[in-house]
Every structure is written in structure tokens, then in C-alpha cells.
Amino acid sequence: MIRTISGFSVRRPWAVIAVWIAVMAVGFGVGTGVFERLTPEVGSVPGSESYQGERRLENAAPRPETITAVLPRRAAGDPAVARDLGAVRAVPGVSEVSRPLPSASGDALLVEIELAPGDGQEDAAGAAAGKLRAAGATVAGGPLTDAEFDEQAGRDVARAEMISMPVVLVLLLVFFGGLLAAGLPLLIAVAGIGATFGVLYALSAVTDISVYSIQIVTMLALGLAVDYALLMVSRFREERHTEPDVPAAVMRTAATAGRTVLFSGLTVAVALAGLAVFPDPFLRSMGLAGAAVVAIDMAAALTLLPALLGRFGHRVRPAKRREGRRVFARVAEAVQRRPALTLVVAAGVMVTLALPLFGMRISDGDARMVPASSQTRQLWDRMNASFPDQVRWSGDIQIIAAAPEGHPGIAALHRDVRALPGIVEVRAERAAPGTTVLMATPRGPAEGAQARAAVAAVRDLAVPFEVQVTGDTARLIDYKAMLIERLPWAVAVVALGTLLLLFAFTGSVVLPVKAVLTNLLSIAASLGVVVWVFQSGHLAGLLGTEGLGYVHLTVPVLVGAIAFGLSVDYEVFLLSRIRERWLAGAGPRASVAEGLQRTGGIVTAAALVIGVVFAAFALGGFAPVKAIGLGLALAVALDATLVRMLLVPATMTLLGRRNWWLPRPLRRVHSRLAVAH
Known part of the structure; x- marks a missing residue:
């Protein structure tokens, strides 16, 4: 399958290039109109009491x-x-x-x-x-x-690309030593970003696209495109060292690195598609858009890049034996001398970094999430200074009662709500006939214990008519309940999909389980640091923000899904070479050592490049995007160092031949699932 796709691209390079030029023209010409369709709204749960109450309130008292x-x-x-x-x-x-x-x-x-x-x-x-x-x-x-948020999103994307693109080009020049080889990954990235804008524009016609999602999906498109192209070009240069015929070298690259890109893209897409399990339109659209973007980058790496290599590959210099391989060989040797100790120390570091995660508090945020230079933030600061009693960003508890204002139960409800602990005042507002709206002001922020307890108490009150409770605190409570209910399903979908794909890729039932467990550890560690910085405020000033006392409710799920996909991405990079050496007859220790030696440089380079992309977005204006950028940059850094260089070799060394254990009944299943070259 891969040979067929890449073979067509090599034989008809100009046709493939023309198609991608058309895709980019549409994406950058029409797709950028998505910036005019963005919404700042996130965190709704269709079907929940707060959601139904909002709809009823809009109809009764718009x-x-x-x-x-x-x-x-x-x-x-x-x-x-x-x-x-x-x-x-x-x-x-x-x-x-x-x-x-x-x-x-x-x-x-x-x-x-x-x-x-x-x-x-x-x-x-x-x-x-x-x-x-x-x-x-x-x-x-x-x-x-709303307009300020849209403009900030556009500025953040442009700024991140202006910062990251030159740095990425310099890193690629250092890694490849030639302008053409370094420029090819950037061409794939540009194609991926253009197509991404087109996908987002199309999705905006059927669902809301958040100001946060445009930045997250763009950073993902840029990072993965460079990652996949970097892997392909690196392998092409290796093949050119022994195969002087350019088309033949491209085909051999597609058969090896192309297969890796295919499985890597599928695993990342599965991780993001798991977000579709959540009823929140933002998370669902993020999952669908993210999976589509991964598919676009994968398609560009498997079609456009072979076409470019087939046409211009004779100008790409073959790889030379690098001294860096000796470095990773020494790393592998050190790990394999003391695998148990390495495993304990590396896992201990990850667990320590993950500890702040146990104190995480989520919120739908306030004006401190936007830059201090924005009018929204300046208004928030001025109102807190001069009109603290009028600040309503955290919102009132909104009680929508299906009864007219003169109903005797309304006066009783008013008294009961006013008597609840944590309620400052209660006032009635005009509504449609047969509907009464009470606005109860809670003490403290929306995510605070007093406000949450007040919502729960209002919902527990016995009333003779239907009552729906909504508002920021109620939405947050319903959102948390939704996460608790749906998270196991999302984890099951992602884990099952990942296990099946890695099983098809490796022909083992042990390695997929190991990959999922180690990846969860790196995700927990990166999220722990995000909580430490953005919730507690440690070193937050370096990113132009402050300790918020919470983490935005979109951050944990998005960082978890994207980081999991990227972690499996690097796992596939490493396992592909270990598997090659194992199938070539190397022993369990030698295959691990040689695989690490051959992929250490490429994984390090890929992690450095994509880490630069994520770090550039961490310098943006929105605190949630900063947190996601930092979390993903950390996840990539931890994955490329502690996980890929220490944890994986240590565990695979300890497991030995058991790494490749495959029960006899599953061998036939694997032969059907495995993707032929």
C-alpha cells in the first residue's frame, strides 16, 4: 500500500505537487477566513442541567x-x-x-x-x-x-510561526548540513498548515471553532509535519549512502520510514479522536479537527515529500556516519549495565514531577487569562480596584423556576436560597410569563468551595415546581461530572486503539502495554509541572503570566490527548528500528542498543524541533494556550530523554525476549492487521 502511494508520487511528481499547491492556495486563500468565525465559548455540556437552564433562560429572559x-x-x-x-x-x-x-x-x-x-x-x-x-x-x-480574542488568536499564530520557523530552519540546517534537505520539512509544514486552515474553515460551517483551538491545531500541524518530514528525509539520506538511484532510495525510504509515519500518524489520530467521546462541542471539534490535521500531515509526508525527493533528491547529500551515534551507543551501554536502577531513578523523577497534579483545580477562567495589555484585562483590573462588588466575571448562580413571580413557592425559594451559607444576596429578574429567574451571588470565585457548595445546596432544595440551576459555577460542576463520567470511555477508546495499532506494528502484546504505561507517566509529569507553574505561580512570570489558582478546564484533557499521541509517535520511531534489528537476527539486548543508537539522533532532533514549536506558542497571549504549549513542550522533552533514552531501553532490557511474546492464536490476527510495505 505504501509502496503504491509513494510509487505514484515518484512517477508523477508534478501532478502531486500541483495538487498540494492547489490545497495550499485554498487553505491560505479561503481557509484563513476561519479567524472571523472563532468563538471564546468553551466548557458547555449539552443535556446537562446548566445547559438546559441556559437555553431556557435565553428563551424566557434573553x-x-x-x-x-x-x-x-x-x-x-x-x-x-x-x-x-x-x-x-x-x-x-x-x-x-x-x-x-x-x-x-x-x-x-x-x-x-x-x-x-x-x-x-x-x-x-x-x-x-x-x-x-x-x-x-x-x-x-x-x-x-469577542473581537479582541479573535485578533489575539491571529496575532499569536503569526507570532509563533515567525518565532519558530527561523529557529526550526537553523536546527534543520545544523542537523542536515544542507539547505535543500533542511527546507523540505518546512515545505511539508507549510502545506500542512495551509490544509489545516481549510479543514478548520470547513468545520466552522457545522460547529463552533474556539479561539484556543485554532492555535492548538496550528501548533500540532506545524510540529507533526516537521517531525514526519524529518524522519523521512533522514532515512532517505541514509538510503542514499548505499543506494545511488534516487527513485529506488525514495521507495526504500517509504517502505521503512513511511511505514513508521503511517503507524505514528494513525496512533496520534486515534489519541485525538478519543476527544470525540466528550459531549463538549469544543473538545469534540478539537478531536475531529486534530485527527484530520494529523491525517493531512501524514498524507503530505507520504505523497508530497516522496514527489519532492523523487524530483530533487539528487541534490540532497547522502548521510555520513555521525559521531553522535557513539554518544547514544554509550547511553545504551550505560542503561543496559544497570537497567533496574535506571528504571527506578527515571520513574522516580517522573513521579516527583507529577505530584502537583493531585492538587489540581480546574476553572473556566477569568480575565487574567488574557494579556495585561488587552482592554478586557484592563477593565477587569480597574473594576476590581474601583468596583469590586460589581465584578461578575465568575457570575451569579442563576435559578430558573417554572412558576410565575406571584407563586407562593417563589417567595419561599427566595428565602431559602438567601439563607444558604455562601450566598451574599438574591434578587429577582424579569422573565417570560410563567417563569421566574433568581440571581444568587456567591462568595468567592466560581471554582471556589463556597460557590460549589451553594450550587449543590440550591439543587437539593425541595420546591413544588421545576427548577434549573445554571451559571458559571453550575457549568463547572456539570463539566467536572461529565469529565468523570466520560474520561474512562475516552481512555478506553484511546488505549484500545493504540494497543491494536502497536500490536499490528510490532507483532507483540507486551510492547503496546509497556508503551501505554510509560506514556501515561510522562503525561502525568508534564501536567504536574503545568499545575506547579500556572496554578501555583512558580516561574509563571517567565511566561508573562501569574499564578491563577486554577488550571483552565481545557488544558488537562487536551495536553493529555495530544501528549499521549506524541509519546506514541516517538515510541514508534524507536521501536521501528529495534524491530528492524530484531528481525535481522540481533539478540534482545543488541537490538535495543542498536535501535537506540540509530534513532537517538533523529528522536532528539525531532523533539528539539517540535519542542521549539510548542515553546513558541507558550509565549502567546492566552494563558490556556501558554499552559498547553508548556505542557506539550515538557511532554516532548521528557519523552525524548527520560522515557525514550532511559525508561524504554531499561524495561526492554529487563524483559529480554519477552518483549516480542506473541501467543500462537494471535499470530494469524497479526498477519491480517500488519500493513505491508
Whole structure:
């Protein structure tokens, strides 16, 4: 199969190249329109009580879009204030401007601007904000914050690519020693990114695409494309050392490294597709988009790259015997002298790094997630300083009762909720006939114990009519419950898919189990460091953020899924060479040592390159994306060092021939699952 695909690419290189040029043109021409369709909304659970309550609240008492402004110190009756607010009222699309609310210290005025429903809300918000900012106000919220998030996402992607691309090119030049060989992985990366934009644009027509997902999927597309191309070009240069005929060298590369790329891509796609188990539209779309992006990178590596090598491969210099191989040979020798000690020490380090994970707290976040230079963050800071009682980012507990306001049970519900511990105040709001909405303000943040206990207590109250509880805290509780319920299913899907693919790749039942266990250890270690940095605040300043007291609810699942796929990616890189040596007749110790010696350089180079890509995104503007970038960079670093260089050789040395154990009944199954060259 692989020979057929790559053989066509070698025989018809210009046709394949033309197809990919068309794909890139559509992706960069039309696909970049996805930046205008992004949404900041994440963390909803369709079917949950909070979700149903939100829908009912929107139908019963739809809230108009509003923007919030904090004006500098002036008296509320100052003619200049009246003039400025009058100019805002005159803006087409502005339906109401609230009376200015002075702060307790008198240093600021708070104003809410309500926008008329319709398609012109963004224009109205922008025009109103322009007049308010001219008066010295800080303005954000509603369409302004949405637009700010979209613009930040675009800047982060562009900045990360500008930072990572030159560094990646330099690293590839150092590794390959030639511009053409170094440029081929970047060409594959550009093709992958262009096609990725096209996929995301198509998905945005049927589902929401988050401002976070555009960055995560782009970093994945860039990193994996370079990874796969790096493996293929490295193997091509090796084959050129013994095979002067370029087409023959390409075909031999496809039969070996191409097979590795195929299985690697399938395992990463399976890991990401496991996210589709979750009902959260964000996670589900991330899983589908991520799996599609992996398939695109894999297709580019197996079609476009062979076409380019077949056409220009004669200009790529054959590989020379490198001194670096002696380094990895010495590493293998040291590990195999004391495999048990190596295993204990490496695992101990990983467990230590994972310890903060036990204290992880998740939240859907607040304005501290965005850069300090943003208007959204500046408004948050000013309101906390001047109007702490008006800050509602964490939100009220929203109680939607299926009863009119005059129902005697409503007054009793109001009293009961007001008497609950952790509730500051309760107020009623207008709703549709037959529906009453109570807004209960909890103490502390949305993810705090008091707010969570208050939601649970409200839900436990006995009332004579239907009640639905929603709001930020209720959504967070329902989201956690969804994770607990669905996570075992997601793990089962990913683990089963990975075990089957690795079984087909290796012809062993032991190596797939070992791979899953060691990969889980590296994921736990990387997430532990993320908690230590972003929740506790250690060294957070180096990334331009601060200790938030929580980890954004998207981070653990996404880091876990992507890091697991990447870990298996490097596992396949290493096992492919160990398997080659084992099938060639090398003993259990020699095959491990030679496999490590032959792949140590490529795994290190691949990890360094993809680590640079992830680190570039860790320098972006959104704290959740920073956390994901850091978590993935750490996962790659740990996987390429402690896991691939120490844990895997140590465990395989201890297992010996048992690594390749395959019960007789499964041999026929393996012969059917194995992918022929």
C-alpha cells in the first residue's frame, strides 16, 4: 500500500505537487477566513442541567449584548460626562446607556451600554467604544471582547510561526548540513498548515471553532509535519549512502520510514479522536479537527515529500556516519549495565514531577487569562480596584423556576436560597410569563468551595415546581461530572486503539502495554509541572503570566490527548528500528542498543524541533494556550530523554525476549492487521 502511494508520487511528481499547491492556495486563500468565525465559548455540556437552564433562560429572559466602561475620576453630574454619554446614546445600534455609578472612593464611574439586537452589534460596540475611549474610558465586554480574542488568536499564530520557523530552519540546517534537505520539512509544514486552515474553515460551517483551538491545531500541524518530514528525509539520506538511484532510495525510504509515519500518524489520530467521546462541542471539534490535521500531515509526508525527493533528491547529500551515534551507543551501554536502577531513578523523577497534579483545580477562567495589555484585562483590573462588588466575571448562580413571580413557592425559594451559607444576596429578574429567574451571588470565585457548595445546596432544595440551576459555577460542576463520567470511555477508546495499532506494528502484546504505561507517566509529569507553574505561580512570570489558582478546564484533557499521541509517535520511531534489528537476527539486548543508537539522533532532533514549536506558542497571549504549549513542550522533552533514552531501553532490557511474546492464536490476527510495505 505504501509502496503504491509513494510509487505514484515518484512517477508523477508534478501532478502531486500541483495538487498540494492547489490545497495550499485554498487553505491560505479561503481557509484563513476561519479567524472571523472563532468563538471564546468553551466548557458547555449539552443535556446537562446548566445547559438546559441556559437555553431556557435565553428563551424566557434573553439578555441583550452589553459593553462595560469605566471612566476616570469625574463627578456623575459633570456636564462633560453627560455630553460624552449623550454622544454614545446617539450611536446607531445603542439602545440604552445606564446612569453612571460612582465608585466608593470617587475615583471612577461605571457605565453599562446596552446594544440593540441585530447584525450591527459589532459596529455599534466599536463606535460606542471609540467615543468612550476618546473620553479616557476603559471599555470591553460583549462583541468587543469577542473581537479582541479573535485578533489575539491571529496575532499569536503569526507570532509563533515567525518565532519558530527561523529557529526550526537553523536546527534543520545544523542537523542536515544542507539547505535543500533542511527546507523540505518546512515545505511539508507549510502545506500542512495551509490544509489545516481549510479543514478548520470547513468545520466552522457545522460547529463552533474556539479561539484556543485554532492555535492548538496550528501548533500540532506545524510540529507533526516537521517531525514526519524529518524522519523521512533522514532515512532517505541514509538510503542514499548505499543506494545511488534516487527513485529506488525514495521507495526504500517509504517502505521503512513511511511505514513508521503511517503507524505514528494513525496512533496520534486515534489519541485525538478519543476527544470525540466528550459531549463538549469544543473538545469534540478539537478531536475531529486534530485527527484530520494529523491525517493531512501524514498524507503530505507520504505523497508530497516522496514527489519532492523523487524530483530533487539528487541534490540532497547522502548521510555520513555521525559521531553522535557513539554518544547514544554509550547511553545504551550505560542503561543496559544497570537497567533496574535506571528504571527506578527515571520513574522516580517522573513521579516527583507529577505530584502537583493531585492538587489540581480546574476553572473556566477569568480575565487574567488574557494579556495585561488587552482592554478586557484592563477593565477587569480597574473594576476590581474601583468596583469590586460589581465584578461578575465568575457570575451569579442563576435559578430558573417554572412558576410565575406571584407563586407562593417563589417567595419561599427566595428565602431559602438567601439563607444558604455562601450566598451574599438574591434578587429577582424579569422573565417570560410563567417563569421566574433568581440571581444568587456567591462568595468567592466560581471554582471556589463556597460557590460549589451553594450550587449543590440550591439543587437539593425541595420546591413544588421545576427548577434549573445554571451559571458559571453550575457549568463547572456539570463539566467536572461529565469529565468523570466520560474520561474512562475516552481512555478506553484511546488505549484500545493504540494497543491494536502497536500490536499490528510490532507483532507483540507486551510492547503496546509497556508503551501505554510509560506514556501515561510522562503525561502525568508534564501536567504536574503545568499545575506547579500556572496554578501555583512558580516561574509563571517567565511566561508573562501569574499564578491563577486554577488550571483552565481545557488544558488537562487536551495536553493529555495530544501528549499521549506524541509519546506514541516517538515510541514508534524507536521501536521501528529495534524491530528492524530484531528481525535481522540481533539478540534482545543488541537490538535495543542498536535501535537506540540509530534513532537517538533523529528522536532528539525531532523533539528539539517540535519542542521549539510548542515553546513558541507558550509565549502567546492566552494563558490556556501558554499552559498547553508548556505542557506539550515538557511532554516532548521528557519523552525524548527520560522515557525514550532511559525508561524504554531499561524495561526492554529487563524483559529480554519477552518483549516480542506473541501467543500462537494471535499470530494469524497479526498477519491480517500488519500493513505491508
